[in-house]
Amino acid sequence: MSSGTPRRxxxxxxxxxxxxxxxxxxAEPGTPLTVENIARRAGLGAATVVRTFGGKDALLDxxxxxxxxxVVQRAxxxxxxxxxxxxxxxxxxxxxxxxxxxxxxxxxxxxxxxxATAALRGDLARVMEEMVERAxxxxxxxxxxxxxxxxxxxxxxxxxxxRAQPRSRQLVDAYxxxxxxxxxxxx
Amino acid sequence: MSSGTPRRxxxxxxxxxxxxxxxxxxAEPGTPLTVENIARRAGLGAATVVRTFGGKDALLDxxxxxxxxxVVQRAxxxxxxxxxxxxxxxxxxxxxxxxxxxxxxxxxxxxxxxxATAALRGDLARVMEEMVERAxxxxxxxxxxxxxxxxxxxxxxxxxxxRAQPRSRQLVDAYxxxxxxxxxxxx
DNA sequence: GATTATGTGGAAGGTGCGTTTCACTTGTCA
DNA sequence: TGACAAGTGAAACGCACCTTCCACATAATC
Numbered sequence: 237m238s239s240g241t242p243r244r245x246x247x248x249x250x251x252x253x254x255x256x257x258x259x260x261x262x263a264e265p266g267t268p269l270t271v272e273n274i275a276r277r278a279g280l281g282a283a284t285v286v287r288t289f290g291g292k293d294a295l296l297d298x299x300x301x302x303x304x305x306x307v308v309q310r311a312x313x314x315x316x317x318x319x320x321x322x323x324x325x326x327x328x329x330x331x332x333x334x335x336x337x338x339x340x341x342x343x344x345x346x347x348x349x350x351x352a353t354a355a356l357r358g359d360l361a362r363v364m365e366e367m368v369e370r371a372x373x374x375x376x377x378x379x380x381x382x383x384x385x386x387x388x389x390x391x392x393x394x395x396x397x398x399r400a401q402p403r404s405r406q407l408v409d410a411y412x413x414x415x416x417x418x419x420x421x422x423x
Numbered sequence: 424m425s426s427g428t429p430r431r432x433x434x435x436x437x438x439x440x441x442x443x444x445x446x447x448x449x450a451e452p453g454t455p456l457t458v459e460n461i462a463r464r465a466g467l468g469a470a471t472v473v474r475t476f477g478g479k480d481a482l483l484d485x486x487x488x489x490x491x492x493x494v495v496q497r498a499x500x501x502x503x504x505x506x507x508x509x510x511x512x513x514x515x516x517x518x519x520x521x522x523x524x525x526x527x528x529x530x531x532x533x534x535x536x537x538x539a540t541a542a543l544r545g546d547l548a549r550v551m552e553e554m555v556e557r558a559x560x561x562x563x564x565x566x567x568x569x570x571x572x573x574x575x576x577x578x579x580x581x582x583x584x585x586r587a588q589p590r591s592r593q594l595v596d597a598y599x600x601x602x603x604x605x606x607x608x609x610x
Numbered sequence: 611g612a613t614t615a616t617g618t619g620g621a622a623g624g625t626g627c628g629t630t631t632c633a634c635t636t637g638t639c640a
Numbered sequence: 641t642g643a644c645a646a647g648t649g650a651a652a653c654g655c656a657c658c659t660t661c662c663a664c665a666t667a668a669t670c
Contacts, residue, residue, distance in 0.1 A: 244637055244646055271628060281649030286629060288647095346530065381597045388587060389597050396583035400575060410568045410576050418605025431616055431667055458658060468619030473659065475617095 247288065253278040254285045258299040265340040269296075297350035300341060304356045307334055311363040321376025324367050325416055328390065332408055335398030342395060361387055378421040386419065434475065440465040441472045445486040452527040456483075484537035487528060491543045494521055498550040508563025511554050512603055515577065519595055522585030529582060548574055565608045573606065 243251075257278035261269050271292050275282040289295035310330065314323040345353070364387040371377040377386070397411045430438075444465035448456050458479050462469040476482040497517065501510040532540070551574045558564040564573070584598045 247647060283649050382593060385593045385597045388594055389601060392583035392587060393580045396579035400579060406569060406572045407575055410572045414576060414605030417609060418601030422604060423610050434617060470619050
């Protein structure tokens, strides 16, 4: 997979600078996420940023993937190490915290072609489904909702809450309270 | 408020054609919501569409307001005529149905200046808060969540669900089930 | 029907943005 | 250190939009 000729050291450094700049801007709703702005923040020329990745889409794909990968890993760890019902509750809290920090990502990323990010999203969905399924078997989550549907519900709700302006602690707490009680098996 | 000189008949007709075209395109995610497209659909020139309203923002403000006004009115009617708990459940179902039909509106409208729509949004929020508050007094909704926070939660979740692709009946049902159970007072 | 204020739309203007070009710079390797 | 491939970025380009102009059309009024 790695290219035949090794990249030059400065090119690799600049690649990382561009990624860092893009990540910073993704968490900063104020400034428009243009190639120009990313390049300026990275201290590079716009042409360099684009050429390094092959296009704006690919740059953002790489940046968002880097953000998302640890979240997916965290979900896997929780799934492996923690009791199902508890894992779900914990992960929900962390997921919304993550999305609250990076809440403008989905706005910037709307119509872009981002295969790596899409793949990670798929991975995350699959892990969360497994989490829900185990929680259902454990009696911690109602069984009249399909795990895939519940996962979609959770993910979309988390996203919506994270987008709230202003992001109040109250709203986040209410979201967790309502969602967790709503998912519990009915009395 | 009405302007001193009355508008010409054809201008009024064209205004309505532009509004109808914009509304149609708002419910049609495929085609880009450009002035050009709106004008073509209305059978008008782009210049006419823009000039009639003073700009694209104002046109969309008018179109979205026309869509939203009946929803606000419906909420008011339910609030006046129906038992609090029941009104909330009913309205949630209708709200998500509405947003499912017009789910791409919020995408198109992201950074635009739309005072009339903003005002209606405020009205809707206020009516929904009143609905929640009454449902709380009725014992149908948990009282440990502020009505304004609950309203934000409901609105944002509905929006997120409506955006789901594909919009499945299952997801909508799950949303209503989870949200309504989650809002109920804890046992 | 003639007159005029009002409205129309094709074409041009202007702006923002992603991408490409190309003369110049800088790592890399013998 | 010299030679050359690899990398850089300011400027130019192309494209998609919204908006404005202005010569022409049309409803309203007498």
